[in-house]
Amino acid sequence: MKFDKSFIKRLKKKDKKAQELFYQYLAPKMYGICIRFSSCRADADDILQEGFIRVFTHLKGFRGEGSIEGWVRKTIVNTAINFYKKSVKRGISVELDYLKANPSGKTFAIEKMAADEILGLIRNLPDGYRTVFNLNVIEGYTHKEIGEMLEISENTSKSQLSRARAMLKRRIMPKGNKDTNG
């Protein structure tokens, strides 16, 4: 989807109907990102809401370099990062939740898994692991960039990604492949 200049102009004027249209078109995709970054739907809802408020209030800062969809995506990701940072400051951890959420120890073949199944696995990662995994593997940020964003060292980012991968691997790789690939 490409948004024409005339439409962006309306958005910059804070035209409410244009904002609603814009939201209708982009929210499903952005909500997918929010779900990836959060451990529960309620958090995803909060990230999406806060993210779009930021989009509409800071849209004047969009200078038309690149696609507006990319700009919105970046804003939503930044919102998710801030959300994570706040939860870290509050001392919230979902490590135990993660363990509780996977009592069966069931494993899957990743190729056969649907997107929402993979999503379920990622969402059950601990907050830090999940955030780093999302930023590096799916959003394509380097460890240096992730370190700056999350205010952690580059090495911490790398180790968290490694642990996230290991956790996912244990969950998604069939047992038969585990030894041969490991």
Add this chain to the structure above:
Amino acid sequence: MDNNQANIDQIIKEKLEQFQTPPPAHVWAGVEQGILNDKPPLFFAYAKQLAAALVVLILALAAWYFIPVNENTQISETEIIDEGGQVETASIVVTDDEEESRETGTPVNEIDDESNKSSSNKVDAKVISTGIVAENKSDNSSQEQDKLNNDRPHQLSYLDNKEVSSIENAESLISDTDYAIENIVSFNNRKAVQINVSSAEEEIIGFKNYWNIGLYFTPEMMFNNVDSVTLMNTYSLNIEPSWYFNKHWFMRFGAGISYVRDRGFAKVDYLSSDYMGSYDSVVNITFEEISGEYFPVYHTKEVDIWDSIRHLSVSEITNTYYYLQFPLMFGYHNSTAKVKWYFYGGPAMNISIHEQIQDPKADIKYIEVIDLENRLPLRTDYSLQLWIGAGIDFRIGQKFSLAFEPNYRYYFEPIYQENNYKTALSGLGLRLGLVYKLDRK
């Protein structure tokens, strides 16, 4: 291991990168609320309108302050028909502190000695006049005049373009002419018809109701609380008779035509073939022999890549309406010599007589329109408003005056048909009027 991990990453990325699912409805409600909280305070939201209102107010006050009019001064004008049937006009200025009478226009050549004596003994006079009266009294000293001013607070004056006479002259003039305010309409056996009555005259002969009729042009700025609709300035042209049925009260009604425009947008969702880039396509391969060895030579051709891309765009739309306007106002007025000020209020009704609804269309060629949706709401055929306003009326002649009226309109009912646009509306206008005073009956 690394290859396998990269493969897993790639699979996860592909499966999740484009993953999407509709969010719950309450999220948009939260976004709306968040945007609302971000809006500037009401004062800043209406800064433009408030600034316009302030400018109008300042102009009105400046006009009021700088117009050189003696306070408590009233003018009465008299049309005098002499024995020969010639019409002459005269106006009289009377103030509380210094009651002056001013006579202008055609010189009054004769004044009856005996007929009008009633007020000469009550009022001291300073006379300025052309014609016989002034010529007879033109040799007075300023000292005498000062003395008169100091000693006698109440003076009756005739004003002229040429000269000023002293109190004695005025007294003698009054004595000679037996001029009196109460009887000014009957100079020297002339038939006098009053055509313009002021407060001074009203005090003397009582108020007589009268009519005037005004042609008013009104640019009006609308206070816009309507989402996605820009209310353009409204322009109205009205003809409104006013009936001054009381010394201070009047009624105004009439009809007018109002030109109204709304600007909004239509959503245009379309597919277009967009240029994505190019690549070199091999069209032929030849072989060249170099030192006994054959090397392939690839002949390429640049090929452009086009793809069908979905766009979301908007198309500007302007709807135009013409309304008949029927105001019915009641007001209070008061006057000074050159200025009449007043305020008024009352209901007004708008009835639609014509509308031009623009059809939305995509301005871009070679596209496939997926969805075209007009988002500009339509106005109702009828609306009822409350008008309130204040005005200043500057005389620019015997019968004409210019009126400046800051005016506020409040719509009792929503002006749009759709339920989503049920919002109160108001407008601030400046009415500019040319007013003609009709003869009294």
